[in-house]
Amino acid sequence: MTQTLEVTQAAEVTQAAEVTQAVERPLQTAKPALGRGLLLLMSVATGLSVAGNYFAQPLLDLMGRELRLSTTMAALIVTAAQVGYALGLMLLVPLGDLVERRRLAVSLFGATAAFLVLTALAPNGSILLLGTALTALTSVAAQVVVPYAVTLAAPEQRGRVVGTVMTGLLLGALLARTASGALSELGGWRTVYWVNAVLMIVVAVLLRRHLPKLHTPAGLRYPALLRSTFALFRTEPLLRWRAGIAALSLASFNVLWTAVTFLLAGTYGWSEGAIGLFGLVGVAGALSTLAAGRLADRGFVQWLTGAGTALLALSWLAVGAGGASMWWLIGGVLVLNVAQSSLLNANQNVIYALRPEIRNRLNSAFMTAFFAGGATGSALTSIVWVSAGWTGVSVLGGSLATGTFVLWVLERVRTHA
Template sequence: MAHALLRPRRTPAADPPSPHTGPTVSTGLLLLISAATGLAVAGNYVAQPLLDLIAGELQLSTVTAGLVVTAAQVGYALGLILILPLGDLFERRRLAIGLLTATAACMLATGAAPNGAVLLAGTLLTALASVAAQVLVPFAVALARPEHRGRVVGTVMTGLLLGGLLARAISGALAELGGWRTVYWIDAALVLAVALLLWRRLPRLHTRAGPGYPALLASTLALFGREPLLRWRAGIGALSLASFNALWTAVVFLLAGPGYGWSESAIGLFGLVGVAGALATPFAGRLADRGLVQTVSGAGTAVLALSWIAIGAGGESPAWLLGGTLALNIAQQSVLNSSQNVVYALRPEIRNRVNSAFMTAFFVGGATGSALASVVWAAAGWTGVSVLGCMLATAAFLLWALERSAARAGRRSPDPTAA
């Protein structure tokens, strides 16, 4: 069954209708895809507000508990480089549904974990399969008209981001009602439900016969050498997510510690602060459609760095922590959306591989930020984490400035979406 589900089609098949003349993705289908991406990635974030609770039940150290976040990022990065390019080889609806089904199965296994080793393995495998979300993003883009690309990316990414944010918020409340394992089981059931709906609603999206799998992976990695703009944007994305994850990894320990003493449900609700960032994503997408991609990128990276001043003061002040986190989330999602609009315009004929290369670098940066935050928290507390986050965000801003300088000096191909 699984073999048939993912069997590549070696005979040429009709391409989907041209986004210039064919039907565009309907609003209902776009919202369904958006919801599916959110549920797919939710399993990668449900553990974040529960780290203290899970550590206590499974007798894990603080550093080991923090590695749950890192395992999710590493698994997702591996899925992006090893699985996502298959969207340029397999029929994409079958690939997306197969990955969603695997995500649900891995979540069930993670929820039954008897120890830390199984928990980390289950988290990594869940994240590996959850790249179904990134198969669906370019799927929606392929059905959209070029002039609507920013809006479509913004809508689908809003669902993806809300999935992670609401997972943090809801998981705390569910854990208090039925334990942390219940969170994984409920999410698995929801993923299976949305997979069934997508099976009924998604159009088939065929890909003509392409290179074999080894050549597919090699061509994906080769994009970094061939596309200078991809390199710039991958670096900016990696540093911005590293800064973002530094906050969300360490803030759980801050809020659960003696200074705050919050419960799991309260820590989860704190994650709702990030909803502002998700809601800002469609706005950033519309600005991109108006040719303001670089304005969004520059302002986003600058605010990302400045937000850490308030976050640092938040070690003892909930108001500063709330304000800084709000700014950080809006800035991060604006940077991501603007970068996606740039890279998706590079090579439409191999968009899954371009997306794979960019998002792999993006989540490798995120995994690095999570791991560094766990170590820095243990060594230097909240002040150390704040310095780390600010340095990473500042590096993202400087990299954006260097990209613009290189463009003006004519050292790379023109950015087709530059403001």
């Protein structure tokens, strides 16, 4: 009996070692392939991928007039993008732990290009909604590329890599509105979708040529893979804490960017073009992710989190004063964007370090909570603005931001108890 038990244990150890080697082998092979050129390509790819979800926002009036859409139908275009992206996070991103990642990324970029063409050709509101939702669904390719880059990177470079790729993603989201407005003046609202579709095809070809193959199969079927993704909230305490911090931070962030249009148009009397350019203030936040990534590599992840949550809360004092002073508003928005970008980088570094072999599922769970928080913040803003104006919005945003700091303090206390 003892001999049988020893043989069984030896077999289990051998099997575990083989599984570990199977997981680590592609990681070790792939890491040297992440040069500056490939990292830049991945950063640009993520920005172009997410940009399609924001093109419609400054074009709703043009779309509505040409396609004879009701106000309700036009508003649903933005909602369709949010719903499509959320579904993609839940249903597609976990596939990175099931299928070969290069094939998954390239397929999603190609599909996004096809759906952008469908949107550009839309003859009516129904097809426009369908194209928008499907484009958003597959645009989660960006969330496949981010953990892909982290996996290819050496551990001591993880923060810099996350910062570089996320800079591309954030710049894509921020500059999409400006690009769509400019291109619409040249050739109508469909132009930006055609241009982005071509760029997505080019990116897909480049990724197919330059990305190394990477396959770390989870050994699960798809339904079990999805169940295991959401089970991570139960089994990974740090994921729960960081997902909560991220959800509240994006809720606070979206409170600002949802309400600031009303403030600029009403109180300051800005035109739609000027309001679109105001989004460029957020570029400073996107660029700060590079510095945040380097600090994370030096072991300052917790410092980044604490500073990020504190600055996020304090920024709302200036943002609130921005109801009467443009300089306070600009200063507050700058600080808020830097804080949010640094905080996101710190959160991702913590999440990606937990269990490298299931990094795509961790990212899926984290990002689903992240964007659910953002959607909640946007919804609350529309209610509070009607009843309490800019003052109420500032209290709401500040309260959510303060919640991120409280959660971080509680995480520190509970995880070190």
